[in-house]
Amino acid sequence: xxxxxxxxxxxxxxxxxxxxxxxxxxxxxxxxxxxxxxxxxxxxxxxxxxxxxxxxxxxxxxxxxxxxxxxxxxxxxxxxxxxxxxxxxxxxxxxxxxxxxxxxxxxxxxxxxxxxxxxxxxxxxxxxxxxxxxxxxxxxxxxxxxxxxxxxxxxxxxxxxxxxxxxxxxxxxxxxxxxxxxxxxxxxxxxxxxxxxxxxxxxxxxxxxxxxxxxxxxxxxxxxxxxxxxxxxxxxxxxxxxxxxxxxxxxxxxxxxxxxxxxxxxxxxxxxxxxxxxxxxxxxxxxxxxxxxxxxxxxxxxxxxxxxxxxxxxxxxxxxxxxxxxxxxxxxxxxxxxxxxxxxxxxxxxxxxxxxxxxxxxxxxxxxxxxxxxxxxxxxxxxxxxxxxxxxxxxxxxxxxxxxxxxxxxxxxxxxxxxxxxxxxxxxxxxxxxxx
Numbered sequence: 001x002x003x004x005x006x007x008x009x010x011x012x013x014x015x016x017x018x019x020x021x022x023x024x025x026x027x028x029x030x031x032x033x034x035x036x037x038x039x040x041x042x043x044x045x046x047x048x049x050x051x052x053x054x055x056x057x058x059x060x061x062x063x064x065x066x067x068x069x070x071x072x073x074x075x076x077x078x079x080x081x082x083x084x085x086x087x088x089x090x091x092x093x094x095x096x097x098x099x100x101x102x103x104x105x106x107x108x109x110x111x112x113x114x115x116x117x118x119x120x121x122x123x124x125x126x127x128x129x130x131x132x133x134x135x136x137x138x139x140x141x142x143x144x145x146x147x148x149x150x151x152x153x154x155x156x157x158x159x160x161x162x163x164x165x166x167x168x169x170x171x172x173x174x175x176x177x178x179x180x181x182x183x184x185x186x187x188x189x190x191x192x193x194x195x196x197x198x199x200x201x202x203x204x205x206x207x208x209x210x211x212x213x214x215x216x217x218x219x220x221x222x223x224x225x226x227x228x229x230x231x232x233x234x235x236x237x238x239x240x241x242x243x244x245x246x247x248x249x250x251x252x253x254x255x256x257x258x259x260x261x262x263x264x265x266x267x268x269x270x271x272x273x274x275x276x277x278x279x280x281x282x283x284x285x286x287x288x289x290x291x292x293x294x295x296x297x298x299x300x301x302x303x304x305x306x307x308x309x310x311x312x313x314x315x316x317x318x319x320x321x322x323x324x325x326x327x328x329x330x331x332x333x334x335x336x337x338x339x340x341x342x343x344x345x346x347x348x349x350x351x352x353x354x355x356x357x358x359x360x361x362x363x364x365x366x367x368x369x370x371x372x373x374x375x376x377x378x379x380x381x382x383x384x385x386x387x388x389x390x391x392x393x394x395x396x397x398x399x400x401x402x403x404x405x406x407x408x409x410x411x412x413x414x415x416x417x418x419x420x421x422x423x424x425x426x427x428x429x430x431x432x433x434x435x436x
Contacts, residue, residue, distance in 0.1 A: 056317030
């Protein structure tokens with residue numbers, strides 16, 4: 001016999017009951033073949049056998065699977081760590097530049113290194129003649145056009161000409177160490193090398209930890225759950241189904257709006273269609289309330305069908321209760337059935353039969369962080385979109401900088417040409433004026 005409306009039942013205003021409770025109240029059945037959770041409402045309508053086991057209500061939902069993460073390559077460190085790393089790189093560049101300039105200024109001899117500064121700090125080949133290398137090249141006579149250039153276009157003093165190359169070398173040194181790239185220059189002087197050595201050590205530690213964390217994230221990816229408790233469920237917009245007439249249905253209908261259950265009341269849809277709701281659960285379209293004994297059966301059945309853990313259950317339950325068999329009031333079958341149930345419980349037969357039915361649920365009910373994946377997820381193209389975007393962004397920035405350099409060079413040439421032609425035009429103008 002199937003209960004009317006396929007529900008456990010609820011009390012109406014006239015004192016009668018619907019569903020399974022109504023059948024027992026009208027004595028249309030002798031024994032419920034489905035275990036029923038005991039509540040005060042049901043206790044007023046029917047009698048129960050000895051408890052079979054203790055149970056509680058939890059929420060079940062589709063287990064998320066690892067997906068391609070565009071920003072996965074930056075997740076070994078948090079945003080604050082990346083910001084601090086960038087700030088430290090800027091400070092190291094400035095410190096290296098300032099200390100190197102101070103060292104060069106204090107150790108420079110008169111008449112030495114007064115060139116353009118491009119060769120400062122570079123390695124000399126073995127056996128090179130230091131005296132000849134430090135000797136400045138002979139000055140050549142500049143063309144007349146450049147000799148007539150105004151003072152504003154004359155070459156800057158050697159000290160000012162050495163500042164930009166030193167800053168460039170400090171920048172290349174800092175970024176090269178951080179990215180594990182070779183740089184054809186090394187800091188000179190004890191103080192500068194101390195700063196460089198500390199940055200080398202820090203870069204080595206940062207790179208090693210980054211590679212280790214990235215490898216761990218690829219081998220054992222962290223899977224964020226949509227919710228792990230009722231509070232987090234209330235913060236989502238996930239619909240939740242409740243079986244009509246169940247313990248959760250009664251609790252949700254009688255709870256306060258300010259309670260934890262009351263906050264998710266707008267997400268609840270009550271339905272007696274268990275099969276339809278289970279189908280929607282597997283599709284990830286809804287979550288569901290249910291007693292843990294029934295949810296374990298759903299998890300085990302999903303694992304048996306798919307071969308992997310498709311569902312997960314939150315770890316904290318609500319509405320603890322005893323699960324028993326239901327009888328009409330004052331039924332003569334209760335003493336006989338209780339005697340059989342006690343023997344089955346004492347010998348562990350009931351527990352053994354139940355554990356056999358839900359054997360496949362044991363792995364899926366472990367915390368997701370404690371489960372070991374059966375196979376590795378192959379990397380998809382989406383996993384590399386983040387790296388590709390950084391590369392493309394760098395190429396775009398480099399192209400813009402190149403175009404800017406070409407534009408500045410063209411404008412500089414035009415300016416030099418105009419300045420160089422100005423004296424000749426002035427001379428021609430003076431000659432024409434004197435002829436007149």
